[in-house]
Amino acid sequence: MTDKKIGQKIKQIRKSWGLSQSELAERVGISFQQIQKYEKGSTRISVMRLQQISKALGVNISAFFEEGQRIPKVSDIALRYIPGGDPLETFQPLNKEEITLLKLFRKTKNKKVREGILMQLRGVIELINQK
Amino acid sequence: MTDKKIGQKIKQIRKSWGLSQSELAERVGISFQQIQKYEKGSTRISVMRLQQISKALGVNISAFFEEGQRIPKVSDIALRYIPGGDPLETFQPLNKEEITLLKLFRKTKNKKVREGILMQLRGVIELINQK
């Protein structure tokens, strides 16, 4: 899936330079058959290899990951969970609850209060675990 | 060389979210020992894996290729784009206090309790702001 897409991109860029599989292979230092496998996506490409290939093709490695999707600007990004929204392409490191928690926590500017919240939370957990 | 740098980045970002190796491993679907190898750089990371890891960490894959060990910027963090949503003025990576908070919060497996904590937190903040 991923490797296939990247393979296609390799092929595309290679051809745009008018290079044969053999020529690219030589630059990278592997067999042209292996290049074939990369392009077909039948072999997993390691990050190192992709970097070598990038170099050999004279493009930045990030070229292989772009899909023409615009990268949202900082000001566009909101840390908010939207129930029923489109499934998020990427996995969210923090779930809804955790995000809510963080946002609330960040609202308290007072250091003592924050510390108090943590202490209290510890207490709650202790209580629960005892039961 | 390359893998080592990327490994360090994985570790750095993982920690910035307050995740353990096991937690990350679970999200990616591999053993935590393998995550260790990635972080140590003793195993070559395939592009696919790195993409999975990127997702699990909620950052764009390109974050791993940029030079310098900078902390991920907002633009690296893959969150949902919300037209007209609250712009996130100051999303710093989680600081130590916040990581502590998160870890504590994650310890409470009971849903009701978690909800209670949030409600209470809301109450506290309301109180403070009134004063």
Place this chain on the structure above:
DNA sequence: AAAAAATACTACTATCAGTTGTTAGACTTT
């Protein structure tokens, strides 16, 4: 201080990245 969690290290195995060999089409050249 002891229990638990997180990380580090070791050893093994199954997988697969990479090689070689072969075949076939598409162009030239003679």
Place this chain on the structure above:
DNA sequence: AAAGTCTAACAACTGATAGTAGTATTTTTT
């Protein structure tokens, strides 16, 4: 039109290593 050249697809084999499980050690929590 046959013989040489260039390119790419495919198969079979093998050595390297990605990934796992198990154990040890360090760090954190209680």
